[in-house]
Every structure is written in structure tokens, then in C-alpha cells.
Amino acid sequence: MQLLKDTILKEGFCLPGNILKVDSFVNHQIDPKLTYAIGHEFAQRFADEKIDKVVTIESSGIAMALPAAHELEVKLVFARKNKSVLMKEEAYTCDVFSFTKKESKQVYILKKFLNKGERVLIIDDFLADGNAALGLIDIVKQAGCEIAGIGIVIEKSFQQGAQKLKDAGYRLESLARIKSLENCNITFMD
Amino acid sequence: MQLLKDTILKEGFCLPGNILKVDSFVNHQIDPKLTYAIGHEFAQRFADEKIDKVVTIESSGIAMALPAAHELEVKLVFARKNKSVLMKEEAYTCDVFSFTKKESKQVYILKKFLNKGERVLIIDDFLADGNAALGLIDIVKQAGCEIAGIGIVIEKSFQQGAQKLKDAGYRLESLARIKSLENCNITFMD
Numbered sequence: 224m225q226l227l228k229d230t231i232l233k234e235g236f237c238l239p240g241n242i243l244k245v246d247s248f249v250n251h252q253i254d255p256k257l258t259y260a261i262g263h264e265f266a267q268r269f270a271d272e273k274i275d276k277v278v279t280i281e282s283s284g285i286a287m288a289l290p291a292a293h294e295l296e297v298k299l300v301f302a303r304k305n306k307s308v309l310m311k312e313e314a315y316t317c318d319v320f321s322f323t324k325k326e327s328k329q330v331y332i333l334k335k336f337l338n339k340g341e342r343v344l345i346i347d348d349f350l351a352d353g354n355a356a357l358g359l360i361d362i363v364k365q366a367g368c369e370i371a372g373i374g375i376v377i378e379k380s381f382q383q384g385a386q387k388l389k390d391a392g393y394r395l396e397s398l399a400r401i402k403s404l405e406n407c408n409i410t411f412m413d
Numbered sequence: 414m415q416l417l418k419d420t421i422l423k424e425g426f427c428l429p430g431n432i433l434k435v436d437s438f439v440n441h442q443i444d445p446k447l448t449y450a451i452g453h454e455f456a457q458r459f460a461d462e463k464i465d466k467v468v469t470i471e472s473s474g475i476a477m478a479l480p481a482a483h484e485l486e487v488k489l490v491f492a493r494k495n496k497s498v499l500m501k502e503e504a505y506t507c508d509v510f511s512f513t514k515k516e517s518k519q520v521y522i523l524k525k526f527l528n529k530g531e532r533v534l535i536i537d538d539f540l541a542d543g544n545a546a547l548g549l550i551d552i553v554k555q556a557g558c559e560i561a562g563i564g565i566v567i568e569k570s571f572q573q574g575a576q577k578l579k580d581a582g583y584r585l586e587s588l589a590r591i592k593s594l595e596n597c598n599i600t601f602m603d
Contacts, residue, residue: 252490252526253475255483281472282491285443286479293445300442301472305514324495336442 224264224398227376228411230257231399237407241379242323249348249376250283261398262290265346265374268396269295272371275341276300278363280319280330280355287376288346295344300337302330302359315365319358330358337366350375350397353384360393372396379404380412414454414588417566418601420447421589427597431569432513439538439566440473451588452480455536455564458586459485462561465531466490468553470509470520470545477566478536485534490527492520492549505555509548520548527556540565540587543574550583562586569594570602 234247248254274295279288280302292299314331321328337343343363347355356373363370370393378385378397381404388395400412424437438444464485469478470492482489504521511518527533533553537545546563553560560583568575568587571594578585590602 246523247526251493251523252488253479253482254488255479256486258479259483282475282493285472285475286489289443289445289448289476289479292443293449296446298442298444299476303441303472333436333441336437 224261226257226260227399230254231377232409235409237404237409241381241404243377243379243401243404243409245377249287253286258286259290261287261376262294264398265291265396266294269344269372269374272344273342274344274371276337277344277346278302278332278359279346280359283348284346287348291344291346291374300332302332302362304328304330315362317358317361320354330362332362334366337363337368339367341368342371343368344371344374346374348376350378350384351382353387356384356388377401414451416447416450417589420444421567422599425599427594427599431594433567433569433591433594433599435567439477443476448476449480451477451566452484454588455481455586456484459534459562459564462534463532464534464561466527467534467536468492468522468549469536470549473538474536477538481534481536481564490522492522492552494518494520505552507548507551510544520552522552524556527553527558529557531558532561533558534561534564536564538566540568540574541572543577546574546578567591
């Protein structure tokens with residue numbers, strides 16, 4: 224997606240440890256125009272799939288997934304990271320290790336928001352080692368739902384996540400695929 | 414806002430301690446059609462104000478604020494609750510006590526995302542005692558920005574937040590104002 228790649232080159236920057244900072248348009252400040260264009264792109268790419276629900280993970284996934292869910296005319300569910308005192312009902316859970324935060328957290332979705340047999344599109348902002356995506360897949364499968372596909376805004380193609388998902392047979396659509404961040408130089412796959 | 418009030422009556426429910434659960438359309442599952450209508454309503458109500466940026470707080474505020482920011486054609490910044498390892502730059506911070514979670518958390522916005530003199534619209538999902546809104550106001554003022562107004566999806570009018578904000582002279586627009594949750598009965602102000 225050219226607009227996204229242009230924005231990454233213009234506003235993104237690297238930190239040591241293969242970290243790409245995109246907080247001016249993905250995970251702290253959001254550019255609604257770009258986010259709506261991302262949603263449109265996801266909806267187009269998955270137009271041939273039957274999709275009943277979009278699932279993402281808080282917080283940065285929400286803005287990336289909402290416009291896609293709107294265009295696909297389905298509900299959006301975001302997996303939560305901290306159980307609130309409101310949370311007395313049963314939930315599907317899994318542990319997710321964050322590449323950037325270097326910690327593992329339990330995430331959950333309440334059972335009532337995933338109905339057996341639904342076809343789910345998973346959307347997230349980043350794909351690195353695939354931990355968040357695999358965690359969401361695990362939760363969706365616990366519910367007896369099918370994975371319609373996985374939509375990623377920024378894929379770090381030099382890490383293992385994309386290959387893991389493809390090897391497991393999932394349809395993966397990444398809007399920007401980063402080949403390398405070596406020497407703090409951002410290069411794309413194509 | 415009638416559609417919102419209808420949805421609260423249809424899908425919301427009470428828990429002991431004046432807690433209103435709206436997790437099927439606000440803070441776990443999101444109904445994009447309703448969320449876009451909420452954004453449109455905020456944009457209409459604040460159409461007479463000059464607005465340079467929308468500010469909210471993760472996670473539940475994001476989906477409520479994104480469509481408004483899109484329609485107002487400004488960027489959205491969400492205050493973050495957990496400093497990530499990416500966060501080396503300077504930030505404006507404040508402590509916010511959560512009514513539902515019964516705990517205090519430091520929230521922050523990186524300084525580079527708030528420019529002196531900007532007029533900021535604050536949007537959040539709930540207004541109870543006003544802690545989150547007052548925290549965001551504090552951060553916005555630290556940056557030398559002006560408050561154009563505060564937009565709230567669900568105001569618990571029987572708690573002190575709304576009065577505090579009005580007493581401080583801020584323009585407050587709440588889309589649903591709850592008069593009482595007594596005996597687990599949801600009644601509105603008007």
C-alpha cells in the first residue's frame with residue numbers, strides 16, 4: 224500500500240534492536256485519513272472472504288481495525304490485556320509475549336462475543352515474531368470460529384511471524400512488508 | 414442522542430456499585446455503525462469550535478474518538494497508560510484514578526504530539542467522577558494548548574464529574590446522560 228509505505232519512510236524511524244517507531248500515525252498519534260484508507264485496503268483485499276467479525280488487540284490495533292470492520296459491516300472485538308473488576312464472566316484467554324515491551328501478558332475475549340462457526344478476520348498493527356497473531360488465532364479457535372484471514376499493517380518480514388502464519392496455512396495480507404531495518408535504514412520487500 | 418440511548422437500554426446492564434456495563438458496544442466489542450454515528454454527533458455539536466486535535470485515552474476512548482477526528486479532519490492522540498521501552502522522549506504525565514478498576518495509573522502524552530496554542534477536543538467513553546477528563550485537561554494545559562471542549566459518550570450525571578467540568582468553565586457535550594442506576598434501573602436525565 225503506497226500511501227502507508229510513503230508515510231513509514233517519511234515519519235517512521237528506527238531504534239536499536241530492530242524497533243521501528245511509528246508513533247506519529249499508528250500507536251500514539253493517529254492520522255484518521257490514513258487509518259480509513261488502511262481500513263478500505265483491508266476490506267478490498269478480503270472482499271472475497273465471508274467475514275462475520277473482526278478481532279484485534281488493544282490498544283494500537285483498535286484504530287487500525289475499526290474502519291475495516293465498518294466497511295465490512297461487521298462488529299469489532301478487541302482482546303483485552305487487563306482483567307477489570309467488571310470481568311466476572313467467562314473468557315477465552317492466552318498468553319502473548321510483546322516484542323517491544325519484552326514481557327508476557329494474558330489477553331482475553333469474553334466468550335459471549337465469539338460465536339461458534341463465525342468467520343473471523345484478525346487485524347493488528349504489527350507482525351514481528353507472530354506472538355500476538357498466534358495468540359488471537361488460539362482464542363478464536365477456542366471459540367470454535369474459523370480464521371478468514373489475517374490483516375497486518377506493518378510486517379517485519381525479517382522476523383519469523385509471517386512465515387509461521389503462512390506455514391500454518393493462513394491467508395496473510397500485510398500492507399507494508401519491511402525487508403530490513405539494518406543500520407536504521409528502512410527497506411521494503413517490494 | 415437517541416440511537417445511543419436506545420442501545421444502552423437494549424444492551425447495557427448494571428452491576429452493584431453503580432457500574433454500567435456496555436461492553437457489547439463500547440469497551441470490548443464495538444459496533445462500528447454506532448461508533449461512526451457517535452463521531453458524527455460530536456463533529457456536529459462542536460462544529461462551531463476551531464479544533465486542531467482530538468485527544469482521548471486508551472483503550473476504550475480510541476474507537477469513540479477516531480470517527481470524530483476523521484470528520485473534523487484533525488489528528489487523534491491517545492494518552493497511553495504504560496510506558497513502553499520505546500518511550501525515551503519527554504512526555505507530559507498525570508495520575509488518573511479509575512472508578513471501575515479502583516486503581517491509579519500514570520498516563521502520558523509525548524510532548525511532540527501537542528503543540529502550544531492548539532485547540533484540543535477531549536473525547537472519552539465515560540464521565541463519572543471526572544478523573545480521566547481532568548487528567549487529560551491537565552496534560553493538554555501543560556502543553557500550552559487550549560480546551561475547545563469535552564465530548565463524552567456516557568455521562569453518569571449522578572456523580573460529580575460533569576459538575577466539576579462545568580464549574581471549571583469547560584464546554585461539555587455528553588451524548589447520553591444517566592440520571593440513576595438505582596435498583597439496576599437505567600434512567601436518563603432527559
